[in-house]
Amino acid sequence: MKYIQSDKNPQVKQWKKLLTRKERDKSGMFLVEGFHLVEEALTKKEDVEEIILSEKTELPPGLDYGEIPVTVVTDEISKQLADTETTQGIFAVCQQPKNTETNGKTFLLIDSVQDPGNLGTMIRTADAAGIDAVIVGKGSVDMYNPKVLRSAQGSHFHMPVLSGDLSEWINKLQAENIPVYGTALENGVVFTEAEKGEAFALLVGNEGSGVNKELLAKTTQNLYIPIYGKSESLNVAVAAGILLYYLKTAK
């Protein structure tokens, strides 16, 4: 195993750049941190370029990393790569999947969600609900942001999670006769009236302003969740969970 001691090492500098969205977008790479996420990343070995291990961390005995190179670094470098305050000292450098094709029947489309915890939780929820693919539109927080990866708890590696133009996706899905349900209080019907079917796409939007109006105008139908009490709205990840499970189990 290679051992790197200096944080001036060019490879270390390159890894540290992956903490920024700019560099992740440019390089098409991202970094995952912690035993659980590294293990999840290794379920798609073809996308893992290398594993980084703090000198203070033991490589877990059962970890199946195949031919993937492991580089040991000082604890100090490990802390510099970490997004968490108490890092487990293990990282994987991964390629962002390039394949943007999917022939699923159920989709979650995400428009301009800003909070990394919300985006990650929605990716996790879509996975739990057995959704075939998640499409993240422009204006959302980066799906490879460390906090998004943590909140999603490995679901990025369980199904396609793609960047995409949501307007084009709505056209494409509707051309395949897949109904696209927007979420909006205006011109919507209560969600329990949504038609039941094997195939559907759910479109959710920004925490404050909701789904972009131009996208809402293109949907098959817009749904709302009734507010029975005095709160003004639901958290977007909670709303996505209620609607995905309704659509999934309504059949």
Place this chain on the structure above:
Amino acid sequence: MKYIQSDKNPQVKQWKKLLTRKERDKSGMFLVEGFHLVEEALTKKEDVEEIILSEKTELPPGLDYGEIPVTVVTDEISKQLADTETTQGIFAVCQQPKNTETNGKTFLLIDSVQDPGNLGTMIRTADAAGIDAVIVGKGSVDMYNPKVLRSAQGSHFHMPVLSGDLSEWINKLQAENIPVYGTALENGVVFTEAEKGEAFALLVGNEGSGVNKELLAKTTQNLYIPIYGKSESLNVAVAAGILLYYLKTAK
């Protein structure tokens, strides 16, 4: 209006102590921050002791604060009282409601939830779902933690949110013929099989270990949400949302 310039002022010291759970428990007081939460707090004026305003913040013209004293402080003191990085410079010092009686029909019982965002989001969701009261058991994060208050977006002021012994609450509810639904993968039924009715209590638990087994053993029935994909579990606030809305709209 009183004007305080020194952060050595005993009143300022007392307010700052309210940032700790220990002092909130001892004094029975808590602090809310920001225009929206102060406005929500003022819907229950009898529980608001005073308003604190940074010298850099204008008192909003429409703010109905009645006879409640307003103290102006320096921007520096305002920052010391704030839990957020960019504070709006307005606070309310509130009494924790003392009344622990409620004669509602629908309840959310929360056991040992650790994450303030999760607890706050569940309080907000229970409010949205029109739940009559939320009972927070021992071992949970303090419901008056600033991040809980922020995530709940004012729902603390919309319905009773009480500390309580969950075991006693389960007894009490069952004695009133209100079914208590636990959440557990073992010995549970899929949630869509829960019996429908006007009255119910939902019991959710810790992010990692779920609901305490002794509590689960006492419930009327335990429910689970099927995982159709590869994620191991759902976020507890998302799960609470799915179940509350199912129970609420199933009828």
